[in-house]
Structures are given as C-alpha cells and as structure tokens.
Amino acid sequence: MSQPASRPISRLDVFIARMTAQKAFLEQVAAALDVAGPVLELGLGNGRTFDHLRTILPDREIFVFDRAVTAHPASIPDGDHMIVGEIRDTLAFCGPRVGALAALVHCDLGTGDPTADLVKRAWLSPLIAERTAPGGYVASGIALDMDGFDELPRSDAAERGRYWLYRKSR
Template sequence: MSRLDSMMRRLSAQRDGLEWAAEQTGDMNGDALDMGLGNGRTYDHLREILDRRIWVIDRVLQCHPSCVPPSQDFLEGEAEEMLQKLAAMGAKIVLAHYDFGFGVKEKDVEEAARLSPAIARVMIPGGVIVSGQPLVGFQAVEGPAGIAKDRYYFYRT
C-alpha cells in the first residue's frame, strides 16, 4: 500500500471513529478533549460534530489560523503536566481523542502507555476514547465497521 493510500485510510478511520464516538456519547454530560492539536484538522471536525466544550492539549500552538481554540480551552505544555492540570480543574471528559506522537512507532506506543493513567483521571465512567495509539488500562471496544484492526483504537472508561 502506498503511503498516500495509508494516510487516506488513517484519516478516514479517524473521521469515522470520531463521528462514531460522538454518537456513542451524545446524551452524556461532560466535555471533549483533543490531545495533540497539530494543524487543527481534528479539532475543527470536533467543533462541527459536537455541541460541548472541547479542551485541547499540545506542546505549542501552531495550527491553522481558522482552528485556534479559545485561549481558556487550550492547555499548552507537556502532556502529562497538562492532563494533571485538567484533572485538578475538575474537568469531566466524556469523549477524548489521543493523537500525540513523535513519528517513531515504538516511542509513540511507549508514550501512550505512560500517559494512559493521566488520561484515566480526567475521563468519566463510560466515556469513549478514540486513539491513534494503543492505550492501557481501558476497556477496548469495537469501533465503527470498516476500520482495519490496529488502524485506530477505541476504548470505554
């Protein structure tokens, strides 16, 4: 499979997974969390499909100008510290998207496992996590049909 085809499958799985998670959590009370703003495409999509506050965590704010989150919802810094800050603020996250990464699979998987307990502290019971990396300590669930195994990961808290 070409890198272009692979990227298209990943983005399609991400979109379908987020829309599935929005349906799964539609009647639940709580906020959303986008971990890894990047260019802002995912955050922009979440704004379109959700009617709830969306917290955003990233090391730096360098997204497209149309995708800048409100300053009160953007936590800039290292992930673990920002997740601790979010937990201390009493945030209740019902839907989270995990997209942190260095671009080196082994390092990305290791960081996802390391951050999993901090993510758990902000999630409400029954919440949904959509993740580009495997997480630990959550109940793996089957996401939407048509997404290849290990392309995206889906969890309930």
C-alpha cells in the same frame, strides 16, 4: 478500502485509511455520546480534528492540549480552552481547569515510530484513563493500555490506519 492484491500497501494508503478511521470514530462517538462532560483533544496540530469536533459536537466544551499553538488561524481555541505545555504534565494537572471528567478524549499524538509510541503509551494510558468519565470514550492513534475499558470493534480502515476506540465501563 480496496486495492489490487498485487501491490504492497503504501504510506499514502495507510494515511488515507488513518484519516478515514479517525473521522468515522469521531462521528460514531458523537452520535452515541450519552454522558456529560467535556471533550479533551490531545494534539491541536493544524487544528483539523479540533475544527471537526466542534462542528459535530457544537454543545460540548472542548479543551485542546499541545506543547505549542501552530494551527491554522481559523482553528485555534480561545485562551480558556487551549492548554499549552507537555501533555504528560498538563493532562495530569488539568482537573481544576477542566472540571468534570471527559465524555470523549481524542488522542492524536502518534509519531508513526513504534518505539516512541510504546513509550508514549506507557505514560499516557493511565493519565487518559483517570480523566475519562464512566461511559466515556477514547479514540486514539496510539494503541493504549486501558484498564477498565472495553476496546470497541475496528473497521478495516482502522486496522490498516492504526486507530483505536475504547469505552470506559460504567
């Protein structure tokens, strides 16, 4: 994304970069995914990325996590695939319901507050790492501490919009 060098980056610039990076990472992973397993969508929100994931990965089971269901009515998962509760609890104990380790975890839980995101990073990173299959991917709007994963290269939009992509070693 280019803009005149003479003005500072606005929050709208950052938001657009973030959405650009988010979409590009999800589509990059969808094209490259070569491991079995479901997709875990952390943060249903309005349901926009859930809807995009089911469009670009029509053959994958997608489990969605949120503390509440407030999505657009056209983008709500069925009851078997909507896991309601605090992710700190539900991600830790979802194994019997979800089954196989995930081929892709999409983490869209960022607050935009650096301190709150650091807190989330501390408890969330090991939970995501544990639920990801070898060779699987994690796309995240929070920087994570992913032991045993490689951080993949980031575009300018991902740098500016603060989006990260990791892949678990096989």
